[in-house]
Amino acid sequence: MKIYIAGSAVTKFGELWDTSSQELGLEAMSSALRDSGLKTTNLQALFVGNMLSGILSGQEHQGPLYAELLNSSLPSFHIEGACASGGLAVHNAINSLLSGRYQTVMVLGVEKMTDYSSELVSQALMAAGSESERDAGATFPGLYALLARSHMAKFGTTERELAAVSVKNHYHASLNPNAQFRHPISIDQVMASGYVADPLKLLDCSPISDGAAAVILTTKRIPSATEIIASSVASDSLDLASRANLYSLKATQLAAVAAFSQAGLKPKDISVAEVHDCFSIAEILALEDLGFFSPGKAAAAVANNQLTLGSSTNLVVNPSGGLKGCGHPVGATGIKQIVELNHQLKGSSGTRQVKPARYGLTHNVGGSGATAVIHILKAHD
């Protein structure tokens, strides 16, 4: 049984003061339906990826909340896995299709973060981490700064190399009308931005964002549709202190082995990838843990523009602008990645279109690496 992307859509990502989470969700779902040519009555279930609504707005039970916006009594599910909520929702949706129980389902990712103070949001995001990390007063920039320091100590990675991740992703975002940040930045600008958690500076960090993304998945054959040919998930300890090392993420490594095995592919077969760059160091870890580069080799490749649209010969990474440039409404991110690759593999990405590509990969991380979700997509024949 094959999984086809029947339709996909994203809203604008950014500080959307005048739009509610329900309006964002409805916009993404309606646009995905329009893209697919399907109607609500063609859907058999709804999967919603969201992390923060319970904590920030006191609203859980988000399955029926969004099903109601479709005027529907659909079976509906809220899937949560911190910043990997969207990817996990897609994984469960795919399983429900492969089970034969449902034939066509909607997957929505949605998050509204900018209505709350940044202190409150920073605190809420730590719901992805461990109790001991919260008790210690850790924040996510601080945790990823530890990963960065470890990677720098092990491999000699430099702050300028980390900065190159943000420069690449801002350039890509400048070509994406839905991105939160549409201005290119320079290495010098990143280096001159203030430290948030040494060695990570403001421009190493993805922003707080509002936004939604939706995909409609089906087992009904659509000859012109992108397929999802692998879906894998792995876990690791919530607590950084319990990890074997801090210069790689085991969950990504395990999920990558599983995903490439399912697809019968190797990293070199992938031409375009959306990876989880919540911080610049996170993209470096992803590129190594996914097998695109040997440990310690990814940072130089980014800095040498090997993964940049227009310069890359083999692999373009985060053509959407990634979490850094496009924005990171956490529950929506894992689904936005799939929407982006659906367009890239169909050749409908406009000014940020990569060269014709057969395979793409999405990589969505929860917390500081306790969840990793990977999907591999294949262009239609």
Added chain:
Amino acid sequence: MKIYIAGSAVTKFGELWDTSSQELGLEAMSSALRDSGLKTTNLQALFVGNMLSGILSGQEHQGPLYAELLNSSLPSFHIEGACASGGLAVHNAINSLLSGRYQTVMVLGVEKMTDYSSELVSQALMAAGSESERDAGATFPGLYALLARSHMAKFGTTERELAAVSVKNHYHASLNPNAQFRHPISIDQVMASGYVADPLKLLDCSPISDGAAAVILTTKRIPSATEIIASSVASDSLDLASRANLYSLKATQLAAVAAFSQAGLKPKDISVAEVHDCFSIAEILALEDLGFFSPGKAAAAVANNQLTLGSSTNLVVNPSGGLKGCGHPVGATGIKQIVELNHQLKGSSGTRQVKPARYGLTHNVGGSGATAVIHILKAHD
């Protein structure tokens, strides 16, 4: 492909001041593993049903939180659907098995509610309802009181009949060593208890509880194991004000039609059921919406002891004590229902064993009826 229950377990339900949610979760998972004879290495995924941890304790990302307690990098998922979180976790687990992706999975439901003030918990539970209901200051007893008033107006249901639900379920709970309340109560005691939300009195309401439950599901044939032969979900509006009527729950009706169709059975084929009696009226609605009784006929049947252990000739309802007597740690409830029926269908329920039964049904509701999940279980041949 068939779904077998390889093992199951519940913790004690109650005010467990000296036990953390992780301790409860680990106890349920370890006991289920022991019951199954399996090891963690036999598991391929973990599904966690929980509603309130994010809001009450600031801890989300509960998939890897509990996977770590198993010393495992298992794919892990947090499924939320208010008080139906447990049932929805089972539904997604079953789909993942039927997809062929996983062969054996753990489903854990866990909730820790008594560490917080009852005001805070009441407010947190309203995350299952609509924003307009929260803005109006509604609480769940108030919402179910509206359902009760509507049912009384439509069918002449009386407060004494409602009280009979609690009397039955406390009697059953008195036989259940894991139940929160092990003392029988009388109709007069229910009638004399104070109004929480007219016409619902204190003894019409399920308690605030701590507890966990776990089941291990597998597609590997186990001749002596209970099978799950149907799993269905439906949604309705979060908001009572948007419903067509208040004397029935449409989500239950829709899920029931789907479940009986999947199983090829009719309500009369069911000998034992665990239904969602968060309030006494909820059991009456369930019995009618599931098709066990015509509209308006269930209350008299309960009052006439037709559904009570030892008196019933056809159908025993809530032999565990239900949410009222056994307790209602919300994320655990939907899974505890399945654990209870697994024991009933295997004949291992001790002093609260129903007569030999072939089919059982569980019914788990989220909020005031915006989610309903139904499972039908079949005894081994």
